[in-house]
């Protein structure tokens with residue numbers, strides 16, 4: 001479980017994250033939804049301890065990220081916005097390298113890596129160097145690498161960005177599988193459709209603030225709209241929505 005309490009982060013005069021609080025629960029998919037520049041990536045970066053908040057608190061399975069960042073990283077699997085693969089290494093070597101950084105026992109690492117290669121349908125690219133990989137192939141490799149140590153909590157920054165329809169559908173299936181395994185899955189997106197198709201809970205962020213935090217059905221009821229896209233536009237696009 002991930003608990004975020006009153007996070008703030010400014011870059012000079014830009015208040016990128018301005019008092020964000022929410023909870024992402026185990027066995028659920030939580031979507032962080034907001035327009036470009038809303039503060040999603042900055043929020044996620046603070047959650048995975050890449051960036052220090054100006055104020056506020058992040059708890060991962062009850063562990064405070066400011067107090068024990070290493071313990072928090074062990075509990076997290078992260079697909080960052082910059083996928084950052086080692087291009088001279090094969091997909092398998094990229095995954096194994098992360099497993100070794102997590103001090104995994106070789107037998108367990110092999111078993112877990114092979115299971116992820118199957119689950120992500122990347123057997124055909126497993127022994128290829130990642131240089132020249134397509135967007136979808138890079139995302140799959142980065143996700144396998146992020147999950148090799150079997151984390152309870154999974155953070156994905158725009159996981160379907162740049163993926164085609166088939167790859168997007170496969171990614172959604174995979175995220176549901178993570179949820180069914182009881183993990184806490186938190187991902188960011190600026191695409192309503194994406195969030196609607198997957199989420200148990202939607203946290204809408206605009207201008208660095210949470211403007212809604214509801215189950216999809218409650219979001220519709222709250223806005224009086226019949227489509228989630230209209231609800232999203234209403235929430236972020238009107239003064240009432242922004243003040244909510």
Ligand SMILES: Nc1ncnc2c1ncn2[C@@H]1O[C@H](COP(=O)(O)OP(=O)(O)OP(=O)(O)O)[C@@H](O)[C@H]1O
Nearest residue numbers: 011014016034035036037038039040041042043190
């Ligand atoms: N390192 C930085 N230095 C200066 N400004 C930054 C930095 N990182 C983010 N910002 C600013 O903070 C605000 C929030 O950015 P952030 O990347 O968190 O948004 P986002 O919701 O992830 O957007 P997108 O959907 O476009 O990726 C933006 O105005 C952005 O320009």
